[in-house]
Every structure is written in C-alpha cells, then in structure tokens.
Amino acid sequence: MPPEKRIPKAPVTRKPGVKKTVTRKPAANKKKKSVLSIQLKLFLVGVLLVLLSPLYYGYVLRSFVGTWRWIKDWGQDPNYRTYESFNIKIPKKYTIHGIDVSYYQGKINWQKVKEMKEDDVNISFAFIKATEGLLLVDPYFQRNWREAPKAGIICGAYHFLRPKKDGKTQAKFFLQVVNIEKGDLPPVVDIETLDGVSPLKMRAELSDFLNYVELKTKVRPIIYTGLKFYKDYLTDFFDDYPLWIAHYYQPKLRLDNSRWKFWQHSDKAKINGIGHVVDFNAFNGDSTALSKILVH
Template sequence: MPPAPKKPTVKKPATPVRKPVSRKPAVRKKKSKSIPIEWKLAIIGVLLVLLSPLYYGYILKGFVGTWRWIKDWGQDPNYRTYESFNIKIPKKYTIHGIDVSYYQGKINWAKVKTMKEDEVSIRFAFIKATEGLLLVDPYFQRNWREAPKVGILCGAYHFFRPKKDGKSQAKFFLQVVNIEKGDLPPVVDIESLDGVSPLKMRAELSDFLNYVEMKTKVRPIIYTGLKFHEDYLDGHFDDYPLWVAHYYQPRLKLDKSRWKFWQHSDKAKINGIGHVVDFNAFNGDSLALDNMLVR
C-alpha cells in the first residue's frame, strides 16, 4: 500500500513580545473630615474673647509685668523700673522730685503734677535761678511762678563758681530770688574747683552760705556729687543739709544720717517736659519734708 500522504506542517504565528508597562501608583484621595458643630462654636467663642478689649488689657498688663520682672531680674529687690518715668527708682523712698533749668525749656507744670505711676509722683522741684555773678536762668521766673500754682513745693538754687567772690554771689542770688514762707531752703550747687585750691573753694563757699543764712534766717542746702563730696567737702559744712548726686545705683553709698536729698538719675522722662530730667528722692516722710520748709 502506498504510504499515507503527510499532512502539511502549519506554522503558528509568533507571539509578539510585549514590553512591560510601567504603572503609576494609584493616588488615594484624602477623605475630607467635617468639623463638628460643637468645635465650630468653641472656635468662634475663643475668637470673640481674643478680640475683646478686656482680654487685651489683661494681656498687656501681664506683658508689662513680665517685662519689668525680666529687666529687674538679678537686681537689688529695692530698685524697680518705672516704665512711665523710663528709669529705675529706689523703692524705700516715698517722696520724689525733680530739678530743672533752662535746659528743660518751657514746662507744662500741670502735666508734671498729674503724672503718676503707682505710688510715685512729683512732689517737689528745685529750680535753677543764678550762676556766678551775672547769669540768671532765662526760665527761672516762669518756673518759680508756675510750679507752686499746681501744688509743687519749690526751692531755688545757685550754681556756684569758686573763682568768684562767695559773698557777692550770695547777694546776686538773693537779688533774683524772693524766698517766701512755704518754700524749700535755698540751695548752693558746688560741682568743681574751677582751677582754685580746695581751701580757696571752701572759703568762698563758706562766705556764700553765711550771707544767705544771715539774710534769710534759713540754713541753705549744699548740692554736690558724691565724689566731689568725698574729695573736698567731707568733714566740712557737716551742719548743712546735703543733697547728693549719685546716679544709677540702688542705694546711695553714704550714711543715711548725712543727707536729705538724693539725685539718683539724670534721664527721667516727665510729662509736660520736652527733655530728660534729673530725678530725686527725699530721705524722710511728709512730716520731715514739711519741717524743712521756710517758716
């Protein structure tokens, strides 16, 4: 038998090779969370409180107190910063005052009198009147007239020049200043030797003091710096009231029995005055200050 015919071989088409497809990872959408109505009401309530003036008043008070504590941290506890006066003031004294001259310009004494922070206010003022033998402070008469009108106790001072005759300076001072009942005692301001010897300075100063006391029946106050007092006046004129300049210190480094007034700063800011001012503390209470006044 002839062999069966062979079936033709059918070739299968080649399977195409597919390139791998890079797929981006699916991004899941965040589900939005709705804020409960209770929370919304609470947030609105907090906003209303934050916007209220009362809230800001408490915050401001707390901020000022905290800032004051930070500034005074590590300092003497009896030496406190007063923001309105822009200086530190010793705490142990209850009566405070200033001293002024032409340098402060035209002063609104009503504003000076009404200025107050806590227990500190201006109770007295020393006003420059004269210097040497010829100079009259151009604002003296106005200050001397206007300050007492608002209830500020006043005293006049003379800037002493040791090269000039002491008695003549005293006469000049009393020609300008009319010292009356209720005034603080007159003051002589001695700060430098002006090229003369300490002995000559003390002799002329003694003549000034003696003449003023003889004419007014009031013992004058001596104003000077602490260093000048230590170098040239200590042990002299001890019977006279002393007013000492010693700046930026929590205490005056002089026995309290020796002085009446302490000029502890020259950078105070006072309402009604356009320039910085010297600030002073009185060593005593109201009765002691009243006892110093001219009778």
C-alpha cells in the first residue's frame, strides 16, 4: 500500500505576548547619602557652637537692649532721646552740657571726661563742690579745681548752705577755700533743705551768703535748688539771681525759660574717667551766652 499521505497542519499563529515593562528603582546612592549626612552633622555642630558662644549671647543681649530702648523711646518726645555712651536720656534742644561732682565721684580722670563724646554731646563745664556749712571742705575739691581746667573744662565752685548756721560766716569760709578767677563760672550756693528752721530764717541766711560773696567777688552768685524746693520756698524771692534747677528724668524743665541758666536733668550719667554715676546738666543758651556769664 502506498504510504499514507500526510497533510501538513496549518501553522498556529500566536499573538505575541505583551511584555510588562518593569520599572526598576535606581539603586540608592549610598555615597551621596553619606556626604549629606556628614554635612548635616557639621551644620548642627556649627549651630550648637554659635549658641554656646559668649559672643552670640553678647550680640543677642545688645540687640535686646537696643530694641527695648527703641520701644521705650517710641512715641515719646523726639527731642529727648537715650544716648548710649552716657546711659541716660538727654534733651536735644541744648548744645552745651556739663556735670557736677563732689567727693562721691572719687578720683577723676578729667582728660577722659573731656574726650568723651557721642553725636553732638560732650562735657563743656563742671560745677565742683568746695565747702559745706562752717567747717567741711570737700576732700577732692583742690584736685578737681586744679585738674579740670587743665583738661579744658570750664569750672565753677559751689557751697552747700546749712540754714542753721550763719550765712555770712559760711560765705567767708567758702571764699577762704575757693580762689575765683577770670574765666570761671560764677560761684554757686546750694540750698535744698530747711535743716529744721523756718523758711524765713533759711531765706535770711541765704541772703547774707549771697550778699557777702557778691560784695567780695563782684560776681553775682548762682542759686542751686530743686524745682519743688524753689516753688515751695523761693518763688518771688531772689529774682535777680541766676538759677540752677534740679528736675530729673523729664524732657522739659517746668519753669519759665527766662528764669534759669542751668538745668540738672539727671543724676545717673555714666562718664568716662569717673567711677560713679554723675549729675548731668544743660546750659540754657549757646556758647556766646555762656561766655557772657563767666567771671571777667
């Protein structure tokens, strides 16, 4: 028999399978991660060192103090601002500034006082305590009276009056200690207490002191007192005498501008060359007006 004829089978057509694309995540760059980790650690260490640094805290403190002073001064009189160097507020209206000193300030480096300046404020004059009552001489008077003019500071001497004691005798005592010369500020009598006597008695002794000093020096003395004491006991008396008034921490002296020459507006100034806080004063006028009241 002839071999069976095989009919070939039709080829099976297969649909090509759709391969699923697998997206592989790139392997982590361990080296890069390691570098970032080191940089982060270094940054944190740097921040920690800054926070622990005294300089940082000094900067923060200065910033805080400056901000606080700005807040404190905000909304107040722009002509009454804080001067950092002197550590007080100073009225800007006045151009001539000075201090007054006694034994309380100790030994003073007057050259440093003269050299101190912030913006337009510097020390031009000083009132120096000389005597008190009938017997007390300020232990630093002679040194201050000698050294302050050497530094170029205009000086005036003052006596602290004790109303219980004879005014004329106190004046004699004052002039025995103080040698008033050309170019000095007028002599000053400091009256700020009744010492247990009546206002009438106080004014009588004050008058005797003023009359004797003016008679001997040919210079009209200045009366120093506090604003309250002046209003309580001296208003309408001694109107021919120049006034030096104490009235603290205010942008303006509450007294007729024509009545006073000097204003002691703070008792807390810090001055280079002086180890304790100091009274700070303004003169009511310009340099020409100041020269006119000096001893000629």
